[in-house]
Amino acid sequence: NAGVMQNPRHLVRRRGQEARLRCSPMKGHSHVYWYRQLPEEGLKFMVYLQKENIIDESGMPKERFSAEFPKEGPSILRIQQVVRGDSAAYFCASSPPSKGRVTGELFFGEGSRLTVL
C-alpha cells in the first residue's frame, strides 16, 4: 500500500512564475490537508479538502494560492506569481473518511520543496 505521494520533490521557479504541487493520498483516504513549513519552523496549516470540496482554507493566503481535490486525480496546490517568500517545503497529508474532529493519524508525504529565485 503506497504512502502519500507528492511531486515534484523539488521545484525551482523564478519570481512571477506559477508553481503546481501535486499530492496523491493513500488508497482509501478521501481527506487531504496541505501544510507549509518554512526553514527551521513548524508546520502551518493551509487548507483541508475532501473530494471536490474545500472544507477549511483558513490558513491559505487569499491571493495567489488555490487548492483543489477533484473527483479523479491528485490534489493540487497552485501558487500563482510566486515570490521569494513562497520558498518553503509544502507537505500534504491524508486521512481516512471521518466526521468532525480529526481522531486518528494523518499520513504525511515527503514534501515538495519550492525554491523561488
Added chain:
Amino acid sequence: GENVEQHPSTLSVQEGDSAVIKCTYSDSASNYFPWYKQELGKGPQLIIDIRSNVGEKKDQRIAVTLNKTAKHFSLHITETQPEDSAVYFCAFNDYKLSFGAGTTVTVRA
C-alpha cells in the same frame, strides 16, 4: 503553531539520558493529542498519540502524559539513542491538526 505552545525549542541530551518536551493547548474540546517526529528532509511521522480518556500511554522508550485540566501534555523519551535526533512536533485536534513550533532534539554520543 497557533493555540499550542511547545517547549523547549531545542534540547541536547547525552546518549542514554531522558528527554522531555511539553506542550500547552487552548482548545478545551480537543480530544486527540499526537506527537510527530520529523527527520531531516523527510515528512513528519506519527510516533505516539493519546486520547483524552487516558492520562498516560507508553510504547517502549516513548511515553506521553496528558493533563486535561491543565491543558498540557508531554513527550518522554527514555534511554535516548543517536537515532532519536530529530525535530518533534506536538499537535492537537479540531477539524485538522494544529502543530506546535517543534523541538529540535540532539542526542550526543
